[in-house]
Amino acid sequence: MELGQTVSLLERTPATLDALLRNLPDVWTRQNEGVGTWSAFDIVGHLIHGERTDWMVRVNALLQFGPDHTFKPFDRAGHATQIEGRTLAQLLDEFAQLRSESLRALHALNLQPEDLERQARHPAFGPVTLSQLLATWAVHDLTHLHQISRVLAHQYADAVGPWKKYLGVLHCDGHSGPV
Amino acid sequence: MELGQTVSLLERTPATLDALLRNLPDVWTRQNEGVGTWSAFDIVGHLIHGERTDWMVRVNALLQFGPDHTFKPFDRAGHATQIEGRTLAQLLDEFAQLRSESLRALHALNLQPEDLERQARHPAFGPVTLSQLLATWAVHDLTHLHQISRVLAHQYADAVGPWKKYLGVLHCDGHSGPV
Numbered sequence: 001m002e003l004g005q006t007v008s009l010l011e012r013t014p015a016t017l018d019a020l021l022r023n024l025p026d027v028w029t030r031q032n033e034g035v036g037t038w039s040a041f042d043i044v045g046h047l048i049h050g051e052r053t054d055w056m057v058r059v060n061a062l063l064q065f066g067p068d069h070t071f072k073p074f075d076r077a078g079h080a081t082q083i084e085g086r087t088l089a090q091l092l093d094e095f096a097q098l099r100s101e102s103l104r105a106l107h108a109l110n111l112q113p114e115d116l117e118r119q120a121r122h123p124a125f126g127p128v129t130l131s132q133l134l135a136t137w138a139v140h141d142l143t144h145l146h147q148i149s150r151v152l153a154h155q156y157a158d159a160v161g162p163w164k165k166y167l168g169v170l171h172c173d174g175h176s177g178p179v
Numbered sequence: 180m181e182l183g184q185t186v187s188l189l190e191r192t193p194a195t196l197d198a199l200l201r202n203l204p205d206v207w208t209r210q211n212e213g214v215g216t217w218s219a220f221d222i223v224g225h226l227i228h229g230e231r232t233d234w235m236v237r238v239n240a241l242l243q244f245g246p247d248h249t250f251k252p253f254d255r256a257g258h259a260t261q262i263e264g265r266t267l268a269q270l271l272d273e274f275a276q277l278r279s280e281s282l283r284a285l286h287a288l289n290l291q292p293e294d295l296e297r298q299a300r301h302p303a304f305g306p307v308t309l310s311q312l313l314a315t316w317a318v319h320d321l322t323h324l325h326q327i328s329r330v331l332a333h334q335y336a337d338a339v340g341p342w343k344k345y346l347g348v349l350h351c352d353g354h355s356g357p358v
Binding site: 001002004005008009012015016018019020024025027028122125126128129131132135136138139140142143145146147149150152153156159160161162163167168169170172 | 180181183184187188191194195197198199203204206207301304305307308310311314315317318319321322324325326328329331332335338339340341342346347348349351
């Protein structure tokens with residue numbers, strides 16, 4: 001995990017989601033994959049919630065409290081009340097602002113290579129390093145970009161007719177856990 | 180399949196890939212998932228090749244030659260020589276320009292609802308409609324956005340440590356066929 005490489009990905013996610021989703025018709029962005037699944041709108045809400053309560057919160061806790069500290073579990077349903085009644089454009093703006101603040105705070109920590117090996121405890125699987133936490137933040141972005149492309153494609157699963165068997169995204173059952 | 184809905188997705192793909200990939204370090208964009216797989220760079224090349232030889236070519240052939248016409252198979256390796264020695268920035272520019280031209284040509288056809296039910300033959304599975312072809316074009320974009328997110332994530336499959344089991348994108352084996 002090279003910090004600059006990780007940041008280069010983290011800083012692109014808001015603009016990527018903006019280009020893909022802003023002003024895209026609701027028929028794409030508000031539909032999900034069935035009961036209990038998320039729409040693209042829900043996923044942006046989840047990313048906002050992670051930005052507020054998870055990533056930099058854990059980075060700071062790890063640095064402040066050290067290897068005996070156990071992270072608070074991340075509430076995967078935590079975004080539900082925050083997205084109610086809002087527009088996707090508002091969520092995209094908010095995510096971009098929060099991510100920018102997170103990366104400014106990360107930069108201000110002036111992390112050194114040896115800091116990346118410092119540890120805290122994940123509530124489910126124990127010791128993790130700062131390096132792993134930062135790598136996970138980036139891959140978490142990618143897992144949700146992956147999910148959004150799948151949720152959008154799902155809306156056309158029948159419309160493509162016999163091509164369905166050739167389109168990998170329509171056969172993906174990749175799911176993410178609670179992080 | 181509603182034409183405006185389909186176009187709204189197709190027209191966003193170049194900017195989405197641009198936001199995600201332009202100036203992203205080569206360590207993300209030039210790596211693949213192993214022998215015989217594609218990097219993000221290769222995938223943008225493949226999208227360019229599809230734009231040149233597949234989508235609007237098939238739309239026009241269907242309209243011109245009708246239900247007895249069989250589409251030429253799409254050459255999935257066709258982009259290899261075209262991307263050699265080029266930069267990702269050049270490919271992103273070229274894809275954006277070609278997609279823009281494709282959508283201008285599509286718009287100029289002034290397709291009516293009854294046109295969408297017109298047919299031609301796919302070389303592997305026979306009769307397909309224009310509606311299915313246009314839906315497939317959009318989902319093909321999404322399947323490659325899905326693939327790019329997976330190929331990028333793959334580069335950090337080890338870096339995330341024990342979080343790996345929670346990150347769906349690291350467990351996806353979704354593959355696309357020849358379209």
